[in-house]
Amino acid sequence: MDPAVLFEARKDGIAVITINRPDTRNALSLEVRQGLFTAWDRFERDDALRVAILTGTGDQAFCAGGDLKEMVERQLQVPPRDMFPVPGDNIELTKPTIAAVNGAAYAGGWMIAQACDLCVASTEARFAITEVKVGRSSPWAAPLIHMIPQRIMMEIILTGKPITAQRAYEIGLVNRLSSPKNLMNTALTLAREVLDAAPLSVRAGRETVMLATEMGRAAALKAARHASEACYLSQDAQEGPLAFSEKRQPAWKGR
Numbered sequence: 001m002d003p004a005v006l007f008e009a010r011k012d013g014i015a016v017i018t019i020n021r022p023d024t025r026n027a028l029s030l031e032v033r034q035g036l037f038t039a040w041d042r043f044e045r046d047d048a049l050r051v052a053i054l055t056g057t058g059d060q061a062f063c064a065g066g067d068l069k070e071m072v073e074r075q076l077q078v079p080p081r082d083m084f085p086v087p088g089d090n091i092e093l094t095k096p097t098i099a100a101v102n103g104a105a106y107a108g109g110w111m112i113a114q115a116c117d118l119c120v121a122s123t124e125a126r127f128a129i130t131e132v133k134v135g136r137s138s139p140w141a142a143p144l145i146h147m148i149p150q151r152i153m154m155e156i157i158l159t160g161k162p163i164t165a166q167r168a169y170e171i172g173l174v175n176r177l178s179s180p181k182n183l184m185n186t187a188l189t190l191a192r193e194v195l196d197a198a199p200l201s202v203r204a205g206r207e208t209v210m211l212a213t214e215m216g217r218a219a220a221l222k223a224a225r226h227a228s229e230a231c232y233l234s235q236d237a238q239e240g241p242l243a244f245s246e247k248r249q250p251a252w253k254g255r
Helices: 030-045 068-074 108-114 137-145 150-159 166-171 180-195 199-214 217-232 236-245
Strands: 006-010 014-017 051-056 062-063 097-101 104-106 117-124 125-130 175-179
Touching: 006 030, 014 030, 014 180, 030 150, 051 062, 051 150, 051 180, 062 097, 062 108, 097 108, 097 180, 104 108, 108 137, 108 180, 117 180, 125 166, 137 150, 166 175, 175 180, 199 217, 199 236
Parallel strands: 014 051, 051 097, 062 104, 097 117, 104 125, 117 175
Antiparallel strands: 006 014
């Protein structure tokens, strides 16, 4: 059997992580969860990889969520903190991630797409927080309040009804829409745009966004200044203005 999660380390510095269980709509089975933990760890540890894209095999589902059959067999009550691989919660990443949503992203599927820094979606994609339909809860959705308005979040959680990719784009959940056949190209284009930027600037910028969602204004400004020092003191901070003045592309060193 093929691996439940595929990992492609591209030479251009992009990692493509693919949930590879289309027969179960890429649900978060034990083997998929283990595969994602391993994939995220591999991405974070490889200095040659600077951006990761998370997607699913097929065009029907990005990820249909948790494996309900497993939940029944385990008589699952409160999920253990380490059960699901969620960047920003039980997985620490220092590099940007992009969700390329190719189909249904329901429940846990929405969870892992939401956990990525950026999101590209096929026009055929659908998003739903369906826990209310099966008597479960969705505490993982709490950070969504920093992405979309409160009343929209409330309706999505309380009804469990799917929203279209277009609607997700309109409310700010999705960065870019794409035709199904061009989804990966769109995600790769976005990843390359990040790669074109100075690595330390990207890291500091990403950390600034994270800090701003966790703190009040004054505390976030202070923390962001501290997070930016490594960038300001780097060789790249001198190379960027020099390259601009010399009308050439900068040669980033990441230091």
